[in-house]
Amino acid sequence: MQTMAQITMRYLPLVLLALVWEAAARLHVVDTSALPPLSKVAVAWFDLMRDGELINNGAASLYRGSAGLLLAVIFGGGLGLWMARWRLLDVFVNPLVELFYPLPKSALIPVTVLWLGFGDGSKILLIFLGCMIPVTIGAYNGARGSDHVLVWSARSMGAGRLRMMWDVVVPSALPELLNGVRTALALAFILLVSSELIVSQKGFGYLIGYLGSTGSYEGMYAVVLTVAFLGFAADRFYQLLMQWLLQWRE
């Protein structure tokens, strides 16, 4: 176990950075409109929380992000598992996966807007399409590595297709599948924030853009830091979830 002192020592550089930020802004080393003091950013954060702006826009973003990611995990994971089990699907779909894998996903932003407009639908579709491929690849690689002996013995003991999928293939594919979902989680945040920055009427990205264009930079910094923190927290939380899900393996 890490002691309190060790943890403090480890994260001390972040505290130092925050102090340098505050000092640089207070002593006017830098222009305060470009870099407002951290304490003022904190005040702006509480203001945004109190009048509900941060919560309302955050809820919109959270809904879009989790809906898109959930669809990507269900469909992407399913596709990857079936591709690994069914050769014909593999031969014909794998080239398409390989074709779309290197596509910089941000290129899909204008198309989803063209199809579904500025609202929730276009963001959910964007995140679904963008996040599906890493999940598919993770599920596929994981399921292909599953032990043939296990599959054969399950089959000889009379397991049906679905039963075997759930009891044998999914557990053995889980580590790589979960890693694919982790990539997708990071990608979901990037796509969410950037699409909201570029075209949106609510959400974190919209709020950042709006506060920036009205010149309330303290508020803009507060929202940017909130999003950055949420992305970091989501990843840490997901890592804990992964550990818990993979406990049985050792």
Next chain:
Amino acid sequence: MARVEDTSSLSAAEAVIARDAARRFDAVRRLDLVFRGGAGLFSILLLLVAWELFARSGKVTPFMLPAFSAVVERIYSDALTGDLWRNLGLTMYRALTGFVIAAVGGIALGALMSRNRIVRWFFDPIISVGFPMPKIAFLPIIILWLGLYDVSKISIVVFDAIFPVVTATLAGIAAVDTELIWSARNMGASERELMWQIKLPAALPQILTGLQVALPIALIVAIIAEMAMGGYGLGGAMMTASRFADSRGVFAGIVEIAIVGYALIKAMTLVRRRLLAWHEETAERT
């Protein structure tokens, strides 16, 4: 094949059998590759034909989905007027400049962190907290500081692409065989020689993996920055097309960006194979 040739200890007959078996195995594998390659081309063609037919069927308006042929026509005419090359050149310039800065800076920072305890103490929490953050959210701040020009686009690319390079370099150097380092030290290598001639080459596979993660990030971010700031470049052109409800322009942009992404990633794989020609990973693949 070389594996089978090297059978001096076997009797002549056994060698012949082994060679035949290996040949048959190679032939089967080649057939499988040809089959897979053929099926791959076939399914991509099928997708394009389905796109064309669906777009022409009248079930969707050309605004929602222009025909593939119309999109190709658009790309062709953009290529003739030179718009395509200007946009493509600018996007590549921004993405690749950012990528190269992130690569050099990331490897340098990773190497420094592995050598110097104070540098490591300072940057370690910044890297581990910063890596999972959606750094694209900082784009408006970077615009505020650096304006709407190339400097800010390249800066956000560097800011996003550097993290995987640093972590890969650190992990790669940490995993270098200690016996390798001891023997080099024993033979009188200085710290500088140790880094350049032992640690970095030995860590190269992992560093290249980090670069392979960073390259698509650089491209994604360059395009987002262009979309957010407007102007020339593939992302900016797509955004302009989308504002004027010019859906052919939007789909032309997707096809162009897809081709660029595919080409860059393939090129990176080739660079990897070339740089790691000495590594056992390359030998396994042939």
